[in-house]
Structures are given as structure tokens and as C-alpha cells.
Amino acid sequence: MDLLEMNAVQAVHGSTSQPNQPPLKLMVIGARKVGKTALIKKFVDGEFPVSNPTTKEERCRKSITLENQKYTLEITDTGSGDTWEDQTIKEAHGFLLVYDLCKKSTFEKIAELHDKIHKADAEAAVFVVGNKLDRSDEREVSTEDGSKEAERLGCKFGEATGKTNVEWVFLTVVKLVVQRAIKRRELSSSSRDMGVTSEGGADSWFETLALCLGIDSIVKQ
Numbered sequence: 656m657d658l659l660e661m662n663a664v665q666a667v668h669g670s671t672s673q674p675n676q677p678p679l680k681l682m683v684i685g686a687r688k689v690g691k692t693a694l695i696k697k698f699v700d701g702e703f704p705v706s707n708p709t710t711k712e713e714r715c716r717k718s719i720t721l722e723n724q725k726y727t728l729e730i731t732d733t734g735s736g737d738t739w740e741d742q743t744i745k746e747a748h749g750f751l752l753v754y755d756l757c758k759k760s761t762f763e764k765i766a767e768l769h770d771k772i773h774k775a776d777a778e779a780a781v782f783v784v785g786n787k788l789d790r791s792d793e794r795e796v797s798t799e800d801g802s803k804e805a806e807r808l809g810c811k812f813g814e815a816t817g818k819t820n821v822e823w824v825f826l827t828v829v830k831l832v833v834q835r836a837i838k839r840r841e842l843s844s845s846s847r848d849m850g851v852t853s854e855g856g857a858d859s860w861f862e863t864l865a866l867c868l869g870i871d872s873i874v875k876q
């Protein structure tokens with residue numbers, strides 16, 4: 656039994672906090688100046704930043720509790736979106752794909768950025784966010800267009816602003832990751848029923864998360 660499995664077993668037996676549980680990795684992606692860093696800083700530090708230099712690539716951590724389960728989030732703040740390492744995308748579990756609803760060109764970049772994510776992981780958990788909602792009187796992208804595009808890309812959609820509470824934005828993407836883990840767990844359990852097994856690898860984290868959430872009992876229903 657490896658460390659991940661031990662953590663999972665502890666979790667199933669009633670503990671809600673696993674000190675050695677690996678972080679849930681989120682990436683915030685979008686065109687330049689859409690407000691990626693402001694969203695992250697508001698969430699992590701509780702304040703909308705006065706000014707932000709253009710980001711190269713930065714990481715920060717924050718712990719959250721969702722449905723009695725504690726998660727450590729590792730959030731990667733990216734720059735313009737053209738310089739990510741493929742490996743960073745492959746390692747991420749969930750994505751915030753952000754555009755500025757006052758700037759149509761940033762919305763038009765969403766499909767291209769989604770394509771990059773999709774190439775790295777076809778089933779990635781992606782939350783499309785139209786940002787700067789506080790300036791909606793200057794909007795160039797309607798809620799309907801944002802929603803339709805997200806639906807076309809197979810993503811969940813919302814509008815936000817870093818000027819108010821953004822915890823719901825990050826909790827939404829964590830929920831998407833959990834839902835995806837449940838789906839994977841169901842698929843892998845039906846594969847096992849057919850005699851197919853997977854050894855460790857990229858799925859082991861999802862397996863652990865699924866176990867942590869007691870998903871085995873859901874699968875057996």
C-alpha cells in the first residue's frame with residue numbers, strides 16, 4: 656500500500672484531514688490583463704490588489720473545506736497563456752479559463768486556449784469565467800454569448816469580478832474536479848469488472864480523491 660492509498664484509507668475511516676494528501680492543482684489561464692492575478696489574490700489574500708505587474712508564472716497555496724473534506728489547493732497563475740509548459744497543464748486537475756467581458760478579443764481567445772488544455776487532457780475540468788462583472792455597463796460580450804461558447808466547449812460557465820467575493824469561483828472548479836474524479840472512478844470500476852486494471856500513474860490521484868470522498872459506496876449503488 657503506497658502513501659496515497661494509506662491516506663485514502665484513513666479518510667474513508669472518518670478523518671477529514673489528510674496531512675500528506677497531495678495538493679489539488681488548479682491553473683488560471685486567459686489572455687493578458689483579464690484579471691487572473693486579481694482573482695487569485697482576492698481568493699488567497701482576501702483583497703483586490705492595487706496593481707499587478709504582468710505575471711510570468713507563479714504558484715500559491717490555500718486550504719479550503721468542501722463538504723467536510725479539506726483540500727490544499729495549489730494555484731498556478733499564468734502569464735499571457737502562450738508560455739505554459741505542457742507538463743504544467745498535464746499536472747493540473749482543474750482550470751479557470753478567464754476572459755474580460757469588456758474586451759471581446761480576450762473572449763475570442765477562449766477557444767484557442769481551451770484547445771491547448773483539451774490536447775493535454777480531453778476530459779479536463781474547465782470553468783469558463785467572464786471577468787470584470789463590476790464593469791458590465793461596458794461589456795462587449797453578453798452573458799448569453801459567454802454561456803453558449805462555454806457550452807459549445809463542454810465547460811461550465813459563470814461571470815465574476817475580483818472586486819467581490821470569489822470563493823465560489825474556486826469552489827466551483829474544485830467541485831468540477833471532484834465530479835470528474837467520480838466519473839473516472841465509475842469508469843475504472845467498470846473497467847475492472849471487465850478485467851482491465853490500471854497501475855498507479857496519472858489516475859492514482861483521482862483514485863485517491865475518489866476514495867477520500869467515499870465514492871466506492873456511491874459506485875456500488
Ligand SMILES: Nc1nc2c(ncn2[C@@H]2O[C@H](COP(=O)(O)OP(=O)(O)OP(=O)(O)O)[C@@H](O)[C@H]2O)c(=O)[nH]1
Nearest residue numbers: 687688689690691692693707709710734787816817
Ligand atoms: N474593474 C475591474 N478591474 C479588474 C478586475 N480584475 C482585474 N482588474 C484590473 O485589470 C488589470 C489587469 O489585472 P490582472 O489581475 O493583473 O490581470 P492578469 O490577467 O493577471 O494580467 P497578466 O498577468 O498581465 O496577464 C488591472 O488593472 C486590474 O486592476 C475586475 O474584476 N474589475
Ligand SMILES: [Mg+2]
Nearest residue numbers: 691692709710
Ligand atoms: Mg497576472
